[in-house]
Amino acid sequence: MICSSTKGRHGGARPGSGRKPGPIGVADRLKRYQLAEKSAKYTEEIIDYYVSVFQGESLPHGLRMEAAERLLNRAYGRPPVVDVDGNEERPRVVLEVRWLPPDPNDRSRLIEPEP
DSSP, X not given: OOOSOXXXXXXXXXXXXXXXXXXOSHHHXXXXXXXXXXXXXXXXXXXXXXXXXXXXXXXXXXXXXXXXXXXXXXXXXXXXXOOOOSSOOOOOOOOOOOOOOOOTXXXXXXOOOOO
């Protein structure tokens, strides 16, 4: 006998199941690719602009530092983000490892020497 109701049984539609909505379609990937391709044409000019801002001694120091940071991020990647407050002191954890002497009665891993 085939039961059409799945109430109280395994399977069937459940709330929250299925593919999650979001920009994962082919059209969205194509748009992102086209934007990246269009932006890539200006890469050299943008780098030159950041270099000119970084080297511009008459510009504010903060602006020059931001240009330098952006150049470094593009060259070496962004540094890892560490969430540490200066006010909180983290407890220092010391792990101590001690090796016990071998048990003379334990022969489970003993390899007998050849005669």
